[in-house]
Amino acid sequence: xxxxxxxxxxxxxxxxxxxxxxxxxxxxxxxxxxxxxxxxxxxxxxxxxxxxxxxxxxxxxxxxxxxxxxxxxxxxxxxxxxxxxxxxxxxxxxxxxxxxxxxxxxxxxxxxxxxxxxxxxxxxxxxxxxxxxxxxxxxxxxxxxxxxxxxxxxxxxxxxxxxxxxxxxxxxxxxxxxxxxxxxxxxxxxxxxxxxxxxxxxxxxxxxxxxxxxxxxxxxxxxxxxxxxxxxxxxxxxxxxxxxxxxxxxxxxxxxxxxxxxxxxxxxxxxxxxxxxxxxxxxxxxxxxxxxxxxxxxxxxxxxxxxxxxxxxxxxxxxxxxxxxxxxxxxxxxxxxxxxxxxxxxxxxxxxxxxxxxxxxxxxxxxxxxxxxxxxxxxxxxxxxxxxxxxxxxxx
Amino acid sequence: xxxxxxxxxxxxxxxxxxxxxxxxxxxxxxxxxxxxxxxxxxxxxxxxxxxxxxxxxxxxxxxxxxxxxxxxxxxxxxxxxxxxxxxxxxxxxxxxxxxxxxxxxxxxxxxxxxxxxxxxxxxxxxxxxxxxxxxxxxxxxxxxxxxxxxxxxxxxxxxxxxxxxxxxxxxxxxxxxxxxxxxxxxxxxxxxxxxxxxxxxxxxxxxxxxxxxxxxxxxxxxxxxxxxxxxxxxxxxxxxxxxxxxxxxxxxxxxxxxxxxxxxxxxxxxxxxxxxxxxxxxxxxxxxxxxxxxxxxxxxxxxxxxxxxxxxxxxxxxxxxxxxxxxxxxxxxxxxxxxxxxxxxxxxxxxxxxxxxxxxxxxxxxxxxxxxxxxxxxxxxxxxxxxxxxxxxxxx
Numbered sequence: 001x002x003x004x005x006x007x008x009x010x011x012x013x014x015x016x017x018x019x020x021x022x023x024x025x026x027x028x029x030x031x032x033x034x035x036x037x038x039x040x041x042x043x044x045x046x047x048x049x050x051x052x053x054x055x056x057x058x059x060x061x062x063x064x065x066x067x068x069x070x071x072x073x074x075x076x077x078x079x080x081x082x083x084x085x086x087x088x089x090x091x092x093x094x095x096x097x098x099x100x101x102x103x104x105x106x107x108x109x110x111x112x113x114x115x116x117x118x119x120x121x122x123x124x125x126x127x128x129x130x131x132x133x134x135x136x137x138x139x140x141x142x143x144x145x146x147x148x149x150x151x152x153x154x155x156x157x158x159x160x161x162x163x164x165x166x167x168x169x170x171x172x173x174x175x176x177x178x179x180x181x182x183x184x185x186x187x188x189x190x191x192x193x194x195x196x197x198x199x200x201x202x203x204x205x206x207x208x209x210x211x212x213x214x215x216x217x218x219x220x221x222x223x224x225x226x227x228x229x230x231x232x233x234x235x236x237x238x239x240x241x242x243x244x245x246x247x248x249x250x251x252x253x254x255x256x257x258x259x260x261x262x263x264x265x266x267x268x269x270x271x272x273x274x275x276x277x278x279x280x281x282x283x284x285x286x287x288x289x290x291x292x293x294x295x296x297x298x299x300x301x302x303x304x305x306x307x308x309x310x311x312x313x314x315x316x317x318x319x320x321x322x323x324x325x326x327x328x329x330x331x332x333x334x335x336x337x338x339x340x341x342x343x344x345x346x347x348x349x350x351x352x353x354x355x356x357x358x359x360x361x362x363x364x365x366x367x368x369x370x371x372x373x374x375x376x377x378x379x380x381x382x383x384x385x386x387x388x389x390x391x392x393x394x395x396x
Numbered sequence: 397x398x399x400x401x402x403x404x405x406x407x408x409x410x411x412x413x414x415x416x417x418x419x420x421x422x423x424x425x426x427x428x429x430x431x432x433x434x435x436x437x438x439x440x441x442x443x444x445x446x447x448x449x450x451x452x453x454x455x456x457x458x459x460x461x462x463x464x465x466x467x468x469x470x471x472x473x474x475x476x477x478x479x480x481x482x483x484x485x486x487x488x489x490x491x492x493x494x495x496x497x498x499x500x501x502x503x504x505x506x507x508x509x510x511x512x513x514x515x516x517x518x519x520x521x522x523x524x525x526x527x528x529x530x531x532x533x534x535x536x537x538x539x540x541x542x543x544x545x546x547x548x549x550x551x552x553x554x555x556x557x558x559x560x561x562x563x564x565x566x567x568x569x570x571x572x573x574x575x576x577x578x579x580x581x582x583x584x585x586x587x588x589x590x591x592x593x594x595x596x597x598x599x600x601x602x603x604x605x606x607x608x609x610x611x612x613x614x615x616x617x618x619x620x621x622x623x624x625x626x627x628x629x630x631x632x633x634x635x636x637x638x639x640x641x642x643x644x645x646x647x648x649x650x651x652x653x654x655x656x657x658x659x660x661x662x663x664x665x666x667x668x669x670x671x672x673x674x675x676x677x678x679x680x681x682x683x684x685x686x687x688x689x690x691x692x693x694x695x696x697x698x699x700x701x702x703x704x705x706x707x708x709x710x711x712x713x714x715x716x717x718x719x720x721x722x723x724x725x726x727x728x729x730x731x732x733x734x735x736x737x738x739x740x741x742x743x744x745x746x747x748x749x750x751x752x753x754x755x756x757x758x759x760x761x762x763x764x765x766x767x768x769x770x771x772x773x774x775x776x777x778x779x780x781x782x783x784x785x786x787x788x789x790x791x792x
Contacts, residue, residue, distance in 0.1 A: 001622045002561070002594045004654050008504045011657035017462070038459075045457045053668055054450050061441045061638040061672070063434075066413070096492050096640065099662040107528050108404045112508045128661025132503050134530055165398070198398045226397045242457040242667030244492065258400050261407035265524025266495040271638030272449055272668035276457070 007134065012127045015357020022340035023351055031344055034383035036371045037336075037353040039174065039322065043239040043291055045280075052279030053272050064268040067260060068094025068247075072278040076247065079281055083206065085219040085230075091251050093259055094269045094277075098204050098233030098246035099125065105229050105248055106133040108258040109198050110165045116200075117159050118168045119151055121175055121324065121358035121365055123202065126168065138164070139360035144326055144368065147315040148176035150184040153191050166198035166229075167191070172205040172215065175358045175370040176324055177299075177317020179209050182216045189221045198255075199224065204233040204246070205320040207288055210296050213318055225251040236321075238280040243273035295321055298373040298380055305384030306371075309391060324355055326368045327391065332356065335394055336369065343390050350383045350390070403530065408523045411753020418736035419747055427740055430779035432767045433732075433749040435570065435718065439635040439687055441676075448675030449668050460667055462659040464490025464643070468674040472643065475677055479602065481615040481626075487647050489655055490665045490673075494600050494629035494642035495521065501625050501644055502529040504654040505594050506561045512596075513555050514564045515547055517571055517720065517754035517761055519598065522564065534560070535756035540722055540764065543711040544572035546580040549587050562594035562625075563587070568601040568611065571754045571766040572720055573695075573713020575605055578612045585617045594651075595620065600629040600642070601716040603684055606692050609714055621647040632717075634676040639669035691717055694769040694776055701780030702767075705787060720751055722764045723787065728752065731790055732765065739786050746779045746786070 016038055023033055067073065073089035080087050095101040102125075110116060112134035118126060120139035130137045140155050142148040156167065167188060172179045180188075192199040201218040209215045218228040233246035248259050299317055306314045311328025329335050333354040343349055355368035373380060412434055419429055463469065469485035476483050491497040498521075506512060508530035514522060516535035526533045536551050538544040552563065563584060568575040576584075588595040597614040605611045614624040629642035644655050695713060702710045707724025725731050729750040739745055751764035769776060 001648070001650075002505070002588075002592050004650050005503065005505055005507045005510070005561075007507050008654035008657070011503075011654065011661070013657055014462075014660040017660060040458050042456060044455050050454060050457070054452070056450070058446060058638075059440050060438060061446070061636045062436050063637045066410075096496075096666070097662065100492075103662075107401065107407075109398070109401055111401045111403050112530055114401070125661045125663075128657070132658060132661065134508055165401075192398075196398050240457045241459045242454075242664065244664065244666040252397070254397075254400050258404035258407065261404070261409055261524070262528060264410040264413060265407070265521045265528065266493065266499075267521075268638065268640065270492070270640040270666040270669050272672070273666050276668070 007131060011131050012124070015124045016353050019336055019340065019351060022337055026340045026349060030347060032348045033340070034348065034350045034375060034379055034386065036375070036383055037351045039236070039372050039374065040241055041236065041239045041321070041374045042376070045239050046283040046287055048282050049238060049240060049276040049280035053276045056272070056275055061271055064271055064274060066263040066268050068269050069274050069278060072274055075278060075281045083217065085217050087219060087249055087251060091256060092247045092249040093256065093263050094274060095246045095248055095263070096269050097235065097244040098202060098231050099129070101231045101246045101248035102126070102129045102202070103133065104259045104262045105200050105231060106130065106135050107262050108255055110135045113163065114165045115161060115163045116166045116168050117156060117164060118360070120360050121355055123170050123174045124357045127360065137360050141361065141364070142176070144313060144315050144324060148173065148178040148324070150180060150187065153187050156191055160195050164195070164197060166200050168200040168202070170202040172208055172319025174205065174320050175322045175355065176315060177320045177322050178315070179213055179215065179319035185216050185218060185221060189218070189224045192227045193224070197227065198229055199227050200229045200231065202231040204231065204236050207237050208292065208295060208321060209319045210292065210299065211318065215319070219249065229255060234277045234280060238283060240276065240280065243276055244270060245273045245277040295373065298377055301377050302371065302373045302380050302384065305381060309388045321374055322370055322372050324368050324370055329367055329391070329394060332367055332369045338394060339390055343393060345386045345389050348382070348386055350386050403527060407527050408520070411520045412749050415732055415736065415747060418733055422736045422745060426743060428744045429736070430744065430746045430771060430775055430782065432771070432779055433747045435632070435768045435770065436637055437632065437635045437717070437770045438772070439690070441635050442679040442683055444678050445634055445636060445672040445676035449672045452668070452671055457667055460664040460670060462664050463656060464665050465670050465674060468670055471674055471677045479613070481613050483615060483645055483647060487652060488643045488645040489652065489659050490670060491642045491644055491659070492665050493631065493640040494598065494627050495525070497627045497642045497644040498522070498525045498598070499529065500655045500658045501596050501627060502526065502531050503658050504651055506531045509559065510561045511557060511559045512562045512564050513552060513560060514756070516756050517751055519566050519570045520753045523756065533756050537757065537760070538572070540709060540711050540720060544569065544574040544720070546576060546583065549583050552587055556591050560591070560593060562596050564596040564598070566598040568604055568715025570601065570716050571718045571751065572711060573716045573718050575609055575611065575715035581612050581614060581617060585614070585620045588623045589620070593623065594625055595623050596625045596627065598627040600627065600632050603633050604688065604691060604717060605715045606688065606695065607714065611715070615645065625651060630673045630676060634679060636672065636676065639672055640666060641669045641673040691769065694773055697773050698767065698769045698776050698780065701777060705784045717770055718766055718768050720764050720766055725763055725787070725790065728763055728765045734790060735786055739789060741782045741785050744778070744782055746782050
């Protein structure tokens with residue numbers, strides 16, 4: 001039998017999805033599961049976006065430009081301008097989700113065995129894109145004790161080698177919910193300039209900043225034009241995860257010229273989804289105001305509830321819709337399976353994502369879970385009650 | 397300034413799209429251009445596919461399963477069964493176009509510097525996917541004189557090294573229009589089994605077989621289950637290039653398990669496009685009958701017209717909707733630019749794809765062009781007239 005590639009064998013399985021068979025078995029037993037494990041919002045997609053797809057008058061569903069519709073790119077550039085990001089429609093390429101933007105970014109800046117430094121815990125699929133690109137992820141640890149703030153710059157500098165090509169951040173962070181301050185972004189800008197690296201920022205949760213805080217983009221840092229590469233997506237902003245539309249943006253012309261070659265090879269991003277995404281840009285501010293208010297309440301309810309459980313430590317998120325909670329147990333993966341296989345409270349249980357999959361350093365985060373607060377407040381309250389009862393029973 | 401990767405620099409520019417600026421300039425001068433250079437059919441997308449998208453009742457556009465809708469995979473398996481391809485819904489993963497299926501296939505079976513043998517000329521983007529995967533393409537030459545039939549197996553065997561992982565074919569062929577016979581597919585099956593390689597077949601033009609010929613899939617070859625990987629797409633079959641839906645299929649469980657890890661990293665294929673693709677499976681046979689009839693007429697008109705031009709050699713295609721024509725000139729790229737920049741017949745000109753971009757061996761195919769017969773017959777007739785006049789003037 002012909003052999004699978006070493007790369008293919010090394011590709012990580014999704015840490016979020018590997019509990020799915022246990023959940024399916026629990027559902028078959030008639031259990032209700034509160035899914036705190038995935039970042040699929042329950043928020044409705046803006047009506048304008050959905051309507052645009054329904055009223056399209058396409059007769060031949062043809063390829064679009066490899067960089068995406070020009071009309072969409074122009075409107076998107078205007079959206080960025082409103083967000084203090086001054087880029088033109090030529091500084092961005094529409095991609096098939098933020099996922100493809102990450103793949104293009106890695107291919108553009110790194111060769112096999114090159115290194116990219118990423119503060120951990122980080123979005124687990126960065127491992128997948130790195131493995132498929134042959135790139136080595138070098139983690140720098142952030143800690144729950146200080147809410148997953150940026151590690152000291154000296155910790156980054158210890159890790160920089162001749163193979164280091166970039167620092168990659170997610171801001172606001174999945175899975176930490178941490179929102180980097182202007183000061184932290186400036187520190188990162190200094191270090192990448194000093195060592196001639198790229199700074200790649202996954203900013204797909206831009207709108208999800210709470211308590212009056214404002215997101216500060218790497219694209220807004222003066223003098224960082226040649227270093228900054230932004231990854232973006234409509235998935236979370238408009239609750240359009242299934243569209244699969246994102247973008248890669250940089251003012252570095254060589255970066256964009258190279259990314260365009262990757263874009264041409266795959267021909268074009270999906271047409272219907274571009275129609276929806278372009279229309280979504282007309283979503284009124286009230287939509288976001290309501291969404292942010294809703295997520296703020298959810299976060300407050302979740303964090304308050306978790307903090308009231310004995311032995312639970314939680315890093316209060318400032319953005320996105322995730323938080324990492326440290327539980328008074330040793331093995332969160334075992335606990336997560338047990339929740340689905342062996343526990344229920346009035347036939348209900350919860351599903352959480354073991355956090356170890358978000359760490360690259362072996363043996364870290366073993367007693368942590370990622371919780372996505374993408375459920376209604378009353379469901380979150382109930383989920384926390386179940387978690388509390390479960391922890392008591394599990395530890396007994 | 398931080399550096400672009402070696403891989404990024406090596407990524408090929410699209411040979412099909414690089415003449416676009418010349419075409420834009422010609423359009424600005426008021427010229428009408430018959431576009432024979434791209435494989436974008438003018439055929440209408442099936443009404444059922446478009447209607448399904450318009451009548452969707454999605455409120456939250458959420459991620460789908462990473463392997464695609466289960467309902468779609470089941471219907472797709474039934475479609476394959478009708479085409480003598482016995483696979484179950486678990487033997488296939490829905491991808492974002494055939495493009496992504498190729499990327500998953502390469503990642504699954506080859507590591508950096510591994511080799512894949514491909515009969516040339518071949519679909520130019522294979523180079524892009526190979527470069528981005530770090531894989532080396534090893535071309536084996538097929539020739540216009542015998543219509544681009546399968547090169548002798550001995551020619552493949554000369555090229556097999558310990559780094560060879562697979563043979564990749566496109567059947568029916570883009571850009572050659574060649575349809576491999578059952579005998580040729582059997583020869584390929586024998587050689588991959590003998591040398592323990594994968595056989596990857598891009599079968600996206602399956603339906604486009606002319607003169608009563610039937611497409612013979614690698615998935616139908618007995619005993620090839622562990623070696624065969626099929627790439628497919630809805631783009632050409634239903635004139636839905638903009639959907640960006642394809643699939644990768646294999647009965648090799650390890651291959652599918654590995655491809656699934658690549659699929660999970662990018663989360664899911666586009667939702668609207670899956671809805672359209674699933675509905676497209678209900679397209680009645682008459683649609684295809686009409687399309688095949690139309691393409692057969694177009695092919696006949698084109699080939700007849702080209703053969704009547706002095707010094708032109710054309711390999712009559714048996715499938716797909718491309719042909720390679722050898723012109724009585726030295727440099728087809730120069731000629732293609734000249735057609736756009738300096739020539740017109742009553743203010744009309746044609747755009748062709750220089751074939752050199754479809755060859756991997758430097759210096760081959762320089763006097764050939766790829767012509768896609770995706771235009772109405774009367775337009776094809778006119779395009780041939782223009783080409784004839786242009787060749788006369790260019791050679792004068």
